[in-house]
Amino acid sequence: MRYLVTGGAGFIGSNRSNNYSMKGTKAIVPNNYAAGKKPERHYDGATYVEGDIRDETRLVRLCRASRAFFTLLRCRGFLIPLNSPG
Numbered sequence: 001m002r003y004l005v006t007g008g009a010g011f012i013g014s015n016r017s018n019n020y021s022m023k024g025t026k027a028i029v030p031n032n033y034a035a036g037k038k039p040e041r042h043y044d045g046a047t048y049v050e051g052d053i054r055d056e057t058r059l060v061r062l063c064r065a066s067r068a069f070f071t072l073l074r075c076r077g078f079l080i081p082l083n084s085p086g
Contacts, residue, residue, distance in 0.1 A: 001025045001026065001067050002025070002026040002027070002028055002065060002066045002067060003020055003025060003026070003027050003028070003066055003067060003068050003069075003070060004027075004028045004030070004062050004063060004065075004066035004068070004069045004070065005017050005020075005027045005028070005029050005046075005070045005072060006029075006030060006031075006053055006069075006070070006071045006072060006073045007031070007071065007072035007073030008027055008029030008030075008031065008046065008048075008070075008072065009029055009031040009033065009037075009038065009041050009042065009048065010031075010035070010041070010072065010073065011041070012072050013029070013070075013072035013073070014038075014041035014042070014043065016070065016072060017029055017043055017046045018043040018046075020045070020046070021043050021044060021045030021046055022045075026045060026046070026047065027045070027046040027047070028046075028047050028049065028062055028065065028066055029046050029047065029048045029049065030049045030050075030051055030052075030053055030058070030059070030062060031048065031049070031050065031051075032050070032051065032052045032053075033050065049062065053073070
């Protein structure tokens with residue numbers, strides 16, 4: 001069984017991913033590492049995919065490979081709509 005965990009390399013998400021690994025399930029963790037890579041938050045049993053979740057094709061593929069989807073990501077600063085000019 002696989003779960004997709006966005007933000008799974010952050011503080012809260014990494015604990016969720018580790019919890020799945022300890023129970024014998026797999027976590028798929030997409031992350032753009034905007035805050036930098038933190039190897040201490042990577043756990044055996046999880047699959048880390050470097051990339052941006054705004055890549056719709058990749059996100060759909062990851063969702064289809066997963067049983068459930070958990071969003072635990074945090075955006076820094078202000079959110080800017082994707083279709084925002086400049």
